[in-house]
Amino acid sequence: DAKTTQPPSMDCAEGRAANLPCNHSTISGNEYVYWYRQIHSQGPQYIIHGLKNNETNEMASLIITEDRKSSTLILPHATLRDTAVYYCIVRETGANNLFFGTGTRLTVIP
Amino acid sequence: EAGVAQSPRYKIIEKRQSVAFWCNPISGHATLYWYQQILGQGPKLLIQFQNNGVVDDSQLPKDRFSAERLKGVDSTLKIQPAKLEDSAVYLCASSLRERVYTGELFFGEGSRLTVL
Numbered sequence: 001d002a003k004t005t006q007p008p009s010m011d012c013a014e015g016r017a018a019n020l021p022c023n024h025s026t027i028s029g030n031e032y033v034y035w036y037r038q039i040h041s042q043g044p045q046y047i048i049h050g051l052k053n054n055e056t057n058e059m060a061s062l063i064i065t066e067d068r069k070s071s072t073l074i075l076p077h078a079t080l081r082d083t084a085v086y087y088c089i090v091r092e093t094g095a096n097n098l099f100f101g102t103g104t105r106l107t108v109i110p
Numbered sequence: 111e112a113g114v115a116q117s118p119r120y121k122i123i124e125k126r127q128s129v130a131f132w133c134n135p136i137s138g139h140a141t142l143y144w145y146q147q148i149l150g151q152g153p154k155l156l157i158q159f160q161n162n163g164v165v166d167d168s169q170l171p172k173d174r175f176s177a178e179r180l181k182g183v184d185s186t187l188k189i190q191p192a193k194l195e196d197s198a199v200y201l202c203a204s205s206l207r208e209r210v211y212t213g214e215l216f217f218g219e220g221s222r223l224t225v226l
Contacts, residue, residue: 036215041219042219042220043219044201044217045217046216097143097155097166098155099155100145100153100154102150102151102152103152
């Protein structure tokens, strides 16, 4: 079963920041939050992950609330190439793999 | 650095026929995964290998699916006999990280199977 809740779809204007929310209210203390994206006809691509602190890399920023029950992925300047399905994933306790839900379909509009 | 290679990209077969998919992971990646992605859904893990040993195959329909990873490098996923509901994209992924999962997965482009 999915441990995260994401909106099914979002739109964002090109050049603006895209803020993708994720709810993971049942997350446990040793579980990480991962974000992947999947562009049409490609395999998923890792974006970023975090435990409790905010994280930033060349692709995005990850903001995790203090209680860790939700997080937001921020793409600071969305481009048309960022149009994809974005998956928020919590690693299941005792499991080795990542459970992908249905994600958020982000459409960047010119 | 070369990515995860998969073949074939596309395959169309009739039900009850067999099919095989091949995956070559990134060099040095000990962990290899096969995922199944049905249209409109997220990828679902079928099997995970650590070197040439199976770590998790709890979601693999063993009556018709089989997978092997000889010599701990390339892997093959086979379906025999195929059913209509096996129509999906089969994704291979590899990772440097082992059981304490803190790393990232690198996915191939997938093999799209259509069963008629």
